[in-house]
Structures are given as structure tokens and as C-alpha cells.
Amino acid sequence: MKLSSTKVFLLVLALALGCKQQEDKNSGPKKMAVIISTLNNPWFVFLGERAAAKAQELGYEAKIFDSQNNTALEADHFDNVIVSGFDAVLFNPTDADGSVVNVKKAKEAGIPVFCMDREINSLNAATSQILSDSYSGSIAVGAYFAQQLNKKGNYVELLGLVGDNNTWARSNGFHSVVDNYPELKMVAQQNADFDRNKALEVMESIIQSNPNIQGVFCGNDAMAMGAYQALVGAGIADSVKVFGFDGADDVVSAIQEGKITATGMQFPNVMAERAAIFADEYIRGKRDFAQKIPVAVELVTAENVENYAAYGE
Amino acid sequence: MIATATKDRLIKLQPLIALFVMCLAISILSDKFLTVNNGWNILRQISVNICISVGMTLVILTRGIDLSVGSILAFAGAVGAGLLKFGIDVPSENVNIGFTLLGAIIAAIVVGGALGWFNGFAITRFKAPAFVVTLAMLTMARGFTMLYTEGFPINGLGDHFGFIGTGWFLGVPFPVWITAVVVLLAVFLTNKTPLGRYIYAIGGNENAALLSGINTKRVKMIVYTLSGITAAIGGLMVTSRLDSAQPNAGLSYELDAIAAVVIGGTSLSGGKGSIWGTVLGAVIIGVLNNGLVLLNVSPFWQQVVKGAVILLAVIMDKTNKE
Numbered sequence: 168m169k170l171s172s173t174k175v176f177l178l179v180l181a182l183a184l185g186c187k188q189q190e191d192k193n194s195g196p197k198k199m200a201v202i203i204s205t206l207n208n209p210w211f212v213f214l215g216e217r218a219a220a221k222a223q224e225l226g227y228e229a230k231i232f233d234s235q236n237n238t239a240l241e242a243d244h245f246d247n248v249i250v251s252g253f254d255a256v257l258f259n260p261t262d263a264d265g266s267v268v269n270v271k272k273a274k275e276a277g278i279p280v281f282c283m284d285r286e287i288n289s290l291n292a293a294t295s296q297i298l299s300d301s302y303s304g305s306i307a308v309g310a311y312f313a314q315q316l317n318k319k320g321n322y323v324e325l326l327g328l329v330g331d332n333n334t335w336a337r338s339n340g341f342h343s344v345v346d347n348y349p350e351l352k353m354v355a356q357q358n359a360d361f362d363r364n365k366a367l368e369v370m371e372s373i374i375q376s377n378p379n380i381q382g383v384f385c386g387n388d389a390m391a392m393g394a395y396q397a398l399v400g401a402g403i404a405d406s407v408k409v410f411g412f413d414g415a416d417d418v419v420s421a422i423q424e425g426k427i428t429a430t431g432m433q434f435p436n437v438m439a440e441r442a443a444i445f446a447d448e449y450i451r452g453k454r455d456f457a458q459k460i461p462v463a464v465e466l467v468t469a470e471n472v473e474n475y476a477a478y479g480e
Numbered sequence: 481m482i483a484t485a486t487k488d489r490l491i492k493l494q495p496l497i498a499l500f501v502m503c504l505a506i507s508i509l510s511d512k513f514l515t516v517n518n519g520w521n522i523l524r525q526i527s528v529n530i531c532i533s534v535g536m537t538l539v540i541l542t543r544g545i546d547l548s549v550g551s552i553l554a555f556a557g558a559v560g561a562g563l564l565k566f567g568i569d570v571p572s573e574n575v576n577i578g579f580t581l582l583g584a585i586i587a588a589i590v591v592g593g594a595l596g597w598f599n600g601f602a603i604t605r606f607k608a609p610a611f612v613v614t615l616a617m618l619t620m621a622r623g624f625t626m627l628y629t630e631g632f633p634i635n636g637l638g639d640h641f642g643f644i645g646t647g648w649f650l651g652v653p654f655p656v657w658i659t660a661v662v663v664l665l666a667v668f669l670t671n672k673t674p675l676g677r678y679i680y681a682i683g684g685n686e687n688a689a690l691l692s693g694i695n696t697k698r699v700k701m702i703v704y705t706l707s708g709i710t711a712a713i714g715g716l717m718v719t720s721r722l723d724s725a726q727p728n729a730g731l732s733y734e735l736d737a738i739a740a741v742v743i744g745g746t747s748l749s750g751g752k753g754s755i756w757g758t759v760l761g762a763v764i765i766g767v768l769n770n771g772l773v774l775l776n777v778s779p780f781w782q783q784v785v786k787g788a789v790i791l792l793a794v795i796m797d798k799t800n801k802e
Contacts, residue, residue: 207728212631329779358779363633363722364729368525372773375521376512389726396722400646401517417635417724 198228199446200253202244204261204285206233208361210387210413211259213478214284214435218257221443227254238265245269249276255446256280257439263288263332279449281442284435285332286459295445295456297438301333301412304431304464305340308410311429311466312345312384315408319350320381323373325394327361327386334358337386337412337431345384354380359390366393374401382408388415391427414467416477422469429468435478438462494796495745495760499767506771513774520653526766527655528553528714530759532733533740534666535596535710537758538703540741541670542682543750544603544610546704549711550733551621552595554726557715558625560588561634561725564641581640589712595621596708600701618734625727634725645721655717662710666755679703683750740765743793764789 199222203215215231222229232248234241238261248256249272256273258280260266270280270292282296316322324341327334345351354377359366366385374380374397383398385391391411398404404426411418414432421427445456467475507514532549539546564584568577579587595617602613647654670676678699681689690696714733719725744761746753768789772782 206626206631207731209632209727326779355773355776357773357776362728362731363724363726364718367722368769369773371521371525372518372770375515375518375770376510376774376776392724393722417633 196226196228197254197450198230198252199255199257199443200230200232200244200248201257202232202234202241202248203259204234204241205236206231207235210415210433210435210478214259214439217436217439218283218443221440222257222446225443225447227447234261236261238262238269241266242269242272245272249273249278253278254450257283257442257446258293259283260285260287267292279446281445283438283442284433290458293458294449295442295458295460297441297445297460297462299433299435299438300461300464301336301431301433302340303461304433304466305337305412306344307464307466308384308412308429308431309341309344311468312341312382312408312410313348313351315428316351316382318348321352321354321377321379322382322384323370323377323380323394324353324356325366325369325383325385325390326356326358327390329358331361334386341384359385359393361387361389363389363393366390367397370394370397371400374398374403378403380407382410384410386412388413388418388430391430392417392421395421395426412464414475414478419467419472419475419477422467422472425469429466431464432467432475433464433478434462492745495743495757495764495793498793499760499764502764502767502771506767506774510771510774513771518770518774520656522763522766522770523656524653525770526762527653527659528717529733529736529740529765530659530762531662531710531714531717533737533744533758533762534662534755535707536734536737537741537744537746537753537755538666538670538679539610539707540683540738540746540748541679541750541753542700542703543686544700544703545614545738545748546596546599546707547611547614547734548595548599548617548621549707549714549737550730551618551625552592552708552711553715553718553730553733554728555595555621555625555628555715556588556592556712557719557729558629558634558725558727559591560584560716561637561641561719562628563587564637565634584641585644585716588716589709592708592710592712592715593705594708596711597701597705599708600704603704604697604700629725629727631727633727635723637719637723637725641720642723643720645717645719655721658713658717662713663755663759670755675699675702680751683752685751736765739790742797743790745793745797747797761793 201215201218203211206212219229219231232244234244241261256278260282263286267287267289270287273280274292279294282293284299286296286298287293326338355373357369359369383394385394388411391409395404395409398407408428410428411430414430418427418430512518536546563579567579599614599617602608603610643654645655649657678694681694682696682699686696718729740761741758743764744757746757768786
């Protein structure tokens with residue numbers, strides 16, 4: 168297939184016209200960009216879709232960008248967003264430090280950025296940060312954990328991704344409570360990458376070396392489901408209490424059925440909608456926003472589960 | 481002559497010796513390792529990897545590579561789960577086509593085979609490098625999975641479907657049976673059929689194979705199709721085990737499969753290697769994964785150890801050849 172010079176010319180022309188059209192769009196409806204750390208995880212898909220839906224409800228065009236957990240790709244998205252004249256960014260950062268420079272770039276271009284769920288380590292880059300309070304949430308889970316196990320026994324902790332902020336915020340919050348009880352003994356601590364299958368396999372192996380356990384704390388709900396399946400396979404699900412974090416739909420129903428003991432319910436819809444509303448207010452002229460707005464993580468147990476649905480909806 | 485024959489045999493036994501040494505070391509350090517339960521555990525856990533690695537071995541024997549297996553696994557698993565649970569809606573006719581368990585399984589395998597066939601087609605028809613074509617498929621099939629599942633897992637697939645991944649048959653986990661059948665078929669294919677000889681011939685010297693009348697394009701298409709099918713079987717097993725088709729299932733499984741093939745002594749430059757070697761490679765990886773967790777080794781160190789084992793295997797392979 169040879170490209171003739173005419174074809175090349177037409178192609179260039181078409182591209183140029185395409186770009187022209189994009190610029191003209193500036194006079195049309197205002198646009199919000201939703202830049203999400205990864206769409207490879209249902210929780211973030213939900214966050215992104217809720218943010219885009221709320222923006223549309225408020226009369227904006229909304230477009231979702233997937234950073235695929237890659238801060239460099241995220242930087243490209245910001246470049247594109249600035250060039251194509253978006254009016255605001257609803258942002259879920261890939262990295263607390265690495266994303267700062269991207270947010271500053273948008274700020275310099277006069278585009279406000281509203282962080283959702285995850286924070287960035289800067290107080291003067293984003294217009295506002297609406298954050299899930301993972302640390303306090305896992306303290307609540309930890310306290311309930313200690314109570315349910317009568318402050319003694321052997322337990323296992325499944326970590327998420329060992330390089331991820333949230334992994335350690337949840338683990339540290341949990342341990343800040345549980346480590347006060349010397350009779351609560353952590354017999355194994357392994358990572359399962361927030362992944363259900365990995366959690367199942369890791370838990371199966373852990374059960375082999377530690378059959379005598381009373382509790383499992385998991386850094387998210389997918390791992391809690393995987394760990395529960397391993398316990399069922401080993402026939403000890405009835406005597407081991409499993410704790411998760413997120414508030415995913417299958418865990419909410421598992422709590423109702425008594426399979427999982429508790430989870431920390433996050434509210435992605437609250438964070439997403441508030442970010443969209445803030446952006447709308449900014450575009451209408453409001454300028455004073457609180458830099459950090461924590462959204463509480465609530466403890467969901469068998470006693471209060473009827474008040475909740477997936478992701479707090 | 482006798483000396484070289486003995487040496488050859490020793491080289492072939494190398495992975496087996498490595499496995500034995502590893503098992504010995506772990507069982508000294510942990511009394512939980514050498515138990516019947518743990519044995520079944522390891523076999524069940526490596527079933528998926530062995531299945532994918534068998535397809536990968538065939539591809540690598542022809543001097544190819546298939547990076548798309550993890551994504552094909554996820555897509556086939558999602559299609560199987562989706563068809564079983566929701567069927568296909570035809571809005572224009574206002575009907576829903578339901579799928580039986582067998583129908584959904586066959587559909588998943590057909591989807592995997594079709595994507596694999598497309599890999600083979602693009603590689604042979606356009607003479608494109610397998611690395612690039614299957615890399616493109618890795619991305620595309622993951623995208624198809626996201627589109628099909630809309631980014632959310634498909635849960636609650638029922639006990640019948642669950643049997644594939646969690647059931648027992650004659651005292652052996654059912655996924656182990658499936659994998660055993662796949663392995664035996666592949667061993668038969670490579671050792672006893674003309675197609676098997678062609679696969680080795682193409683990997684040894686593709687031009688010579690072509691000149692001697694082998695339809696190299698057709699053989700390659702078959703090999704990539706088979707790799708897609710084994711990935712789909714793996715996808716059904718993962719989905720069934722979790723009772724859930726996860727959109728991010730199978731991430732980086734291609735690397736585990738390549739590692740199993742290489743540790744098992746199959747040469748990345750094609751023509752040399754065996755299915756049994758790959759099975760051994762997968763067992764070594766499985767034992768390592770299991771052992772490191774049993775010994776509660778820190779997650780940071782686990783990655784270093786796994787990488788080092790792969791490196792060691794390749795270095796041993798290289799020095800043997802010299």
C-alpha cells in the first residue's frame with residue numbers, strides 16, 4: 168500500500184480541519200474532564216461514571232480519561248485537557264507526589280482541579296480535595312475487629328499493592344488499634360494486590376501453615392471475597408471472621424448472609440458528585456473552597472447492613 | 481558418545497533436580513509443606529498457568545511468542561460468565577437468547593480460539609512480528625473485556641459452573657483433570673503427529689521447513705489458535721473458581737506462562753523444548769509461590785526471589801549449550 172502525495176495531502180487537510188472544529192467547540196457547552204487513576208477496578212469505574220453523570224446533569228459535557236495507573240499517561244491527559252479547552256478537571260490522582268506537577272500545570276492554564284478520593288501532597292495546587300478518610304475508616308474497622316475477636320487470637324492480614332498509598336493508610340489505621348492488644352497475634356501478613364484470585368491463592372497457602380486463625384483483615388473487598396472462598400474451601404469459614412474495605416456489592420450481600428463480618432464503606436458517589444458540584448460553583452464564580460474535605464468511611468456490620476447498598480448508594 | 485549422552489540426560493533432568501532441591505529446602509523449613517492438602521492446593525493453583533503455558537510452548541516452539549494470553553483469558557472468561565448469566569439480548573426481535581452451561585463454555589472457547597486465530601492470521605498474512613501483533617491483541621482483548629463487562633465483575637454464576645474450578649472428581653480437584661487432559665493432548669500432538677513435527681521443524685529453521693513442503697502459515701495459524709483456546713480454558717477455570725468474572729483477571733499471566741516455558745527448558749529461539757518441561761517449569765513456579773507464603777517471606781523479597789529463579793534458569797540453559 169503506497170500513499171500517494173494526494174492522499175497524504177488530504178489526510179493532513181482532514182486533520183487540520185478536525186483540529187479547527189475542536190477549537191470552535193469552545194463556544195459551545197462548557198466541558199469537564201474526569202481523569203481517573205485506573206478503570207481496571209470497578210470501584211474507580213463507579214467513581215468516574217458518577218462524576219461524569221453528575222457533570223452532565225449540571226449541563227456540562229463530560230469526558231472520562233483513564234490514566235491506567237501511569238503518572239506519565241496522566242500527564243498526557245492533562246496536556247490534552249489543557250489544549251482542548253476544558254473548563255474543569257474532576258481528578259482521581261495516580262500518585263500523591265507524582266500527580267502534583269500535573270495539577271499545577273492545569274492551575275497555571277487557569278483550569279481548576281478537584282481531587283476525588285485520593286489526595287495529592289500539595290496544599291496550593293488543587294482547588295479542593297474531597298477525600299476518602301481511609302485511615303480513620305480502618306481505625307473503625309480495627310476497633311470492631313478487636314471487639315469481635317474478644318481481643319485475642321491469631322489473625323492474618325492481606326495487603327493490597329505494596330507500593331500504594333491506600334494500602335498503607337488502611338494497614339496503619341488498622342494496626343494503630345489492633346496492635347494495642349498483645350493477645351491479638353498476626354501470624355501472617357502477605358500482599359494480594361487488591362485481587363480476588365491472588366487473595367484466594369495466597370490465603371489457601373496461609374491456611375496450610377496457620378490452620379488455627381480467628382480473623383482475616385483485607386485491604387479491600389475483592390480480597391475479602393477471595394479470602395472467604397479459601398476459608399470455605401478449607402472448611403473453616405464458620406470459625407474465621409473476615410473483614411474488608413470498600414463496600415462493594417458482593418460484600419454488602421455477604422455481610423447480610425453472615426459470610427463477611429464487616430467492611431469499611433466508602434462513598435465514591437458522594438465524593439464524585441461533590442467534586443462536580445464544586446466545579447460547577449467554581450465556573451459560576453465561587454472561589455473560596457476548603458482545601459481538604461474528608462468524606463467519612465462508615466463501618467458496615469450485620470447490625471446496620473440493611474441501611475446500605477453497594478458503594479453507599 | 482556415552483559421555484555426551486549422559487550429559488544430555490543430566491541437562492534434561494536439571495529442572496527436575498532443581499524442583500527436588502527446592503521441595504527439600506521448603507519442607508525442612510516448614511512442616512506444613514509436604515501434606516496431601518497442600519499438594520492439592522499447589523496443583524489446583526497451577527492448573528491455570530499450566531494450561532496457558534501449554535499453548536505458549538507450542539507458540540514458542542515455532543519461534544513465536546504470544547503476549548495476549550492474559551487478556552484473552554479475561555475476555556473468554558467474561559464472555560462465558562456473561563452468556564451464562566444474561567444470554568444475548570436481541571432488542572429488535574425483543575427476545576433473549578439464553579445459554580446452557582455447555583453452550584456458554586463452548587462459546588468462551590470459540591471466542592478464545594477466534595482471537596488466537598486472528599493473531600496467527602495477522603502474523604502470517606502481513607508477516608508482522610508476533611511480539612507486536614500479540615502485544616496489540618493484549619491491549620485490544622483487555623479493551624473488549626472492559627466493553628463487555630462495563631468495568632464491573634460478573635458475579636454469582638451458580639454451583640454447576642463453579643464445579644469446573646472448585647469441584648472434585650475421583651478424589652482429585654476437577655481443574656487438575658482438565659489440565660491433565662490438555663497436557664496429554666499436547667504431548668500427543670507434539671510427539672506423535674505430523675503437525676507436531678512441523679512445529680519443531682518451523683522453529684528449527686523456517687525456510688528449510690517451507691522448502692521441504694510444510695505449509696508453515698497454516699501450522700502457525702493452528703498454533704496461535706490453540707494458544708487462544710488454552711487461554712480460554714484457563715479463563716473458564718479462573719472465572720469458575722472465583723464464581724466471578726473479573727475485568728482485570730489474568731493481568732500479567734503471559735509473563736508467568738513465558739517464565740514456566742523458559743524454566744522448563746524450551747528455547748525462546750524455537751525448535752527445542754517439550755510440554756513436560758513446561759509442566760515442570762509451572763510446578764517450580766507454583767511450589768515457589770506456595771513455599772514463600774508458607775514461610776511468610778516479605779512480599780518485597782518474594783518478587784526478588786522469583787525473578788532470580790527465572791534468571792538462573794536462563795543462565796543454566798545458556799551455559800549448557802556452550
